[in-house]
Amino acid sequence: MKYRQLTKEQFESLHSEFSQFLASQSIDVKEWTQIKKEKLSIAEDQMNVFSDIVWDDVLSKTNYAEHFSKTSVNLFKCDDNEIYRVAIKVNWDINLLEQKGFEWLMKNPMDNSVDIFKGSKPYNFERNLEIFDLIEKGSSISKGEIFEYFNTIIS
Incomplete structure (x- = not known):
C-alpha cells in the first residue's frame, strides 16, 4: 500500500465511487458482501487499492x-x-x-x-x-x- 487506507467515514462519503470501483473489478453487491464475510484479505486488498487511487487523485491536485x-x-x-x-x-x-x-x-x-x-x-x-x-x-x-x-x- 502506497499511502494509508481511507477511514470508515471517508469510505462512507465515497460510497458511490467505491461501488463503481468494485463494479470495474466485476464485483457486484452480493459478491462484495460474500467477500467481506469469507475472504477478509481480498476485501482489505480491494479497499487498499481504492484508497491509493483516491489519495493519488487528491494529492495530484494539491498545490x-x-x-x-x-x-x-x-x-x-x-x-x-x-x-x-x-x-x-x-x-x-x-x-x-x-x-x-x-x-x-x-x-x-x-x-x-x-x-x-x-x-x-x-x-x-x-x-x-x-x-x-x-x-x-x-x-x-x-x-x-x-x-x-x-x-x-x-x-
Whole structure:
C-alpha cells in the first residue's frame, strides 16, 4: 500500500465511487458482501487499492498545504518538482489557532515579534508521498491564499 487506507467515514462519503470501483473489478453487491464475510484479505486488498487511487487523485491536485500551531505557521506551495515553504513564528504569547490571533497576524505581518522565513527544495521522494507525509503530520490542504499573501509580503 502506497499511502494509508481511507477511514470508515471517508469510505462512507465515497460510497458511490467505491461501488463503481468494485463494479470495474466485476464485483457486484452480493459478491462484495460474500467477500467481506469469507475472504477478509481480498476485501482489505480491494479497499487498499481504492484508497491509493483516491489519495493519488487528491494529492495530484494539491498545490498548497498549511500547518498552524499556537505560535507558528508553516505554509507550503507544492509545484511539480519543488516544494516552497514560508515559515512564520510569532515571539509573544498569542494563539494563532484562535480567530483573534490569526487576524492579528494577518494585520501585523511585519511586526517586530514576527519572524518570517522562506525556502524551497526539490522533493526527496515522490511528490505525492511528500505531500501525504505533510498531511499525516497535521497539515491541511489549502487554496493557497495565505501562502501567496505572505510570499508577496516577503518578496
